[in-house]
Amino acid sequence: MIIDHQADLTLAVELAMARTPDPRLREVMAALVRHAHAFVREVRPTDEEFERGIDFLIGIGQATDEKKNEVVLAADVLGISSLVGLLNKPLDxxxxxxxxxxxxxxxxxxxxxxxxxxxxxxxxxxxxxxxxxxxxxxxxxxxxxxxxxxxxxxxxxxxxxxxxxxxxxxxxxxxxxxxxxxxxxxxxxxxxxxxxxxxxxxxxxxxxxxxxxxxxxxxxxxxxxxxxxxxxxxxxxxxxxxxxxxxxxxxxxxxxxxxxxxxxxxxxxxxxxxxxxxxxxxxxxxx
Amino acid sequence: MIIDHQADLTLAVELAMARTPDPRLREVMAALVRHAHAFVREVRPTDEEFERGIDFLIGIGQATDEKKNEVVLAADVLGISSLVGLLNKPLDxxxxxxxxxxxxxxxxxxxxxxxxxxxxxxxxxxxxxxxxxxxxxxxxxxxxxxxxxxxxxxxxxxxxxxxxxxxxxxxxxxxxxxxxxxxxxxxxxxxxxxxxxxxxxxxxxxxxxxxxxxxxxxxxxxxxxxxxxxxxxxxxxxxxxxxxxxxxxxxxxxxxxxxxxxxxxxxxxxxxxxxxxxxxxxxxxxx
Incomplete structure (x- = not known):
């Protein structure tokens, strides 16, 4: 899709991913793009902030080795690991x-x-x-x-x-x-x-x-x-x-x-x- | 906060981050956690899917070097780079x-x-x-x-x-x-x-x-x-x-x-x- 306004972008990406044969991957990626774009539209990162975000992601990937999983640690300190665990095994x-x-x-x-x-x-x-x-x-x-x-x-x-x-x-x-x-x-x-x-x-x-x-x-x-x-x-x-x-x-x-x-x-x-x-x-x- | 239901988690993380002195960092991280948790609640990843997501993030960090920025590339193919650019410099x-x-x-x-x-x-x-x-x-x-x-x-x-x-x-x-x-x-x-x-x-x-x-x-x-x-x-x-x-x-x-x-x-x-x-x-x- 040729973009003539930022509002079109989310639909453009969803359309590009629509032929994904695995229905679960299609569903997860569509949701990821929707939520990620909503986040970006809410905070409107400057170019410098976007770069800092990119550098943080590079950093946690590169800090991961056999002894330490820095990406899991990032998910832990943002409550994401605990949330995934609780959704899969609710307290009954x-x-x-x-x-x-x-x-x-x-x-x-x-x-x-x-x-x-x-x-x-x-x-x-x-x-x-x-x-x-x-x-x-x-x-x-x-x-x-x-x-x-x-x-x-x-x-x-x-x-x-x-x-x-x-x-x-x-x-x-x-x-x-x-x-x-x-x-x-x-x-x-x-x-x-x-x-x-x-x-x-x-x-x-x-x-x-x-x-x-x-x-x-x-x-x-x-x-x-x-x-x-x-x-x-x-x-x-x-x-x-x-x-x-x-x-x-x-x-x-x-x-x-x-x-x-x-x-x-x-x-x-x-x-x-x-x-x-x-x-x-x-x-x-x-x- | 001691968690007794997954619904409490987002608030618990926001409270933990509330003393961030930099107001912009506080705002961006609060929005990130809100949107990330909403994504997780929508797709309810299994433990295996969560692990695949973690491995993808590790992989793009580790594939980045002076010649190639795989994290930027990931942002590009999900329309995020283009969205950030258009929000900062709208077509006028x-x-x-x-x-x-x-x-x-x-x-x-x-x-x-x-x-x-x-x-x-x-x-x-x-x-x-x-x-x-x-x-x-x-x-x-x-x-x-x-x-x-x-x-x-x-x-x-x-x-x-x-x-x-x-x-x-x-x-x-x-x-x-x-x-x-x-x-x-x-x-x-x-x-x-x-x-x-x-x-x-x-x-x-x-x-x-x-x-x-x-x-x-x-x-x-x-x-x-x-x-x-x-x-x-x-x-x-x-x-x-x-x-x-x-x-x-x-x-x-x-x-x-x-x-x-x-x-x-x-x-x-x-x-x-x-x-x-x-x-x-x-x-x-x-x-």
């Missing part, structure tokens, strides 16, 4: 909401007895007792469910990021009892920053945003006949929960602190509801 | 619309006399006489205006892309006469494809779109007291003009073919209107 008030596996899970965490501590060295930090249950959607306990747990230390590092921690520190594999209950001891984890050495870090600084995710504990819960649950339970101060840089704190994934049982032990309650399904163990990000 | 029906300088302009094109040919070797192709005038917005001729012209050959290559063409082939610098008129001889240029070896090429193939820009001639017109005009004049078959892969064919930039004057000579009329302003010569993309 019954099954426990899933969360990302993340890059730090390892196979073969040490087998633990009920109540064991997963702290494998002297660590400064608040002692934490985690307890809860594994149930099916009807509320029946799932005896023998396996609870694989891993977390960062009180300084915000996983053992495989930190030479100061022993092998498999803050990792353990527990088994639910006949009532579906489990408990273990640990230290309170700390939140940690997303990487800030790329264009996303520059954006966060320009927006006066801190780069922290709130403290959380990772869980993978499995039981025969039930779909594997991979999730994160958030356990932090309220203000940190409110300002997760990736907008990943879902209300049902915030653990409740129970009244202290005397001394300096805090108690965190983490209950899980597993749906029927197949046990699938993800590929470990770390061999 | 008076001054000649600008167009991109492109990567092929060279300083110091050969000085030519009126009517000279810019064809500097034997070339197979239709002979073309280009003529027109340079005027101010009131219609007064601008005597002595300088018209710097460059174009691709009938096979779609500029001389500095093509070992088969002599130095400065299809380039020339003309001077308007007392009536503001100029004319020169050349061959009819050919359109040429945008680069298709990256993710944008894959997208065009999936959309069953050809990668061609229509044939065009580049002009840079200067005159003391007038703003430098950098533009492109399109001269191609109607169907090629209608399907420019970059949506860059603006109605006032389509040249009119005049009736043939006998023989195989085609005549193309290219008139220019320069606004008052300063002469600014762009930095040459090629040293």
């Amino acid at each position: 008030g019954v099954r426990t909401a899933p969360a990302l596996l993340g890059p730090f899970w390892r196979r073969n965490a040490p087998e633990c007895a009920p109540g064991d501590s997963i702290v494998r060295c002297a660590v400064e930090g608040e002692r934490l007792l985690v307890r809860g249950s594994v149930r099916d959607p009807a509320g029946r306990p799932i005896a023998g469910a396996r609870i694989d747990v891993w977390q960062a230390s009180p300084v915000g590092l996983y053992e495989n990021q930190d030479d100061g921690q022993p092998e498999m520190n803050l990792r353990g594999l527990f088994t639910a009892d006949a009532a579906g209950a489990y408990h273990f001891e640990t230290v309170r984890p700390a939140g940690y920053p997303v990487p800030t050495d790329g264009p996303v870090g520059d954006l966060l600084r320009a927006q006066r945003r801190h780069p922290y995710r709130p403290a959380h504990i990772h869980f993978m819960v499995t039981a025969p006949g039930h779909a594997t649950l991979v999730t994160q339970i958030f356990a932090d101060e309220q203000d940190r929960l409110e300002t997760d840089v990736t907008f990943g704190v879902l209300e049902p994934l915030v653990a409740r602190f129970e009244p202290k049982e005397g001394g300096n032990l805090q108690v965190l309650r983490c209950d899980f509801v597993l749906e029927a399904g197949e046990t699938r163990i993800p590929k470990a990000p770390i061999p | 029906g008076v001054r000649t619309a600008p167009a991109l300088l492109g990567p092929f302009w060279r300083r110091n094109a050969p000085e030519c006399a009126p009517g000279d040919s810019i064809v500097r070797c034997a070339v197979e192709g239709e002979r073309l006489l280009v003529r027109g005038s340079v005027r101010d917005p009131a219609g007064r001729p601008i005597a002595g205006a300088r018209i710097d012209v460059w174009q691709a050959s009938p096979v779609g290559l500029y001389e500095n892309q093509d070992d088969g063409q002599p130095e400065m082939n299809l380039r020339g610098l003309f001077t308007a006469d007392a009536a503001g008129a100029y004319h020169f001889e050349t061959v009819r240029p050919a359109g040429y494809p945008v680069p298709t070896d990256g993710p944008v090429g894959d997208l065009l193939r999936a959309q069953r779109r050809h990668p061609y820009r229509p044939a065009h001639i580049h002009f840079m017109v200067t005159a003391p007291g007038h703003a430098t005009l950098v533009t492109q004049i399109f001269a191609d078959e109607q169907d090629r003009l209608e399907t420019d892969v970059t949506f860059g064919v603006l109605e006032p930039l389509v040249a009119r073919f005049e009736p043939k004057e006998g023989g195989n000579l085609q005549v193309l009329r290219c008139d220019f209107v320069l606004e008052a302003g300063e002469t600014r010569i762009p930095k040459a993309p090629i040293p």
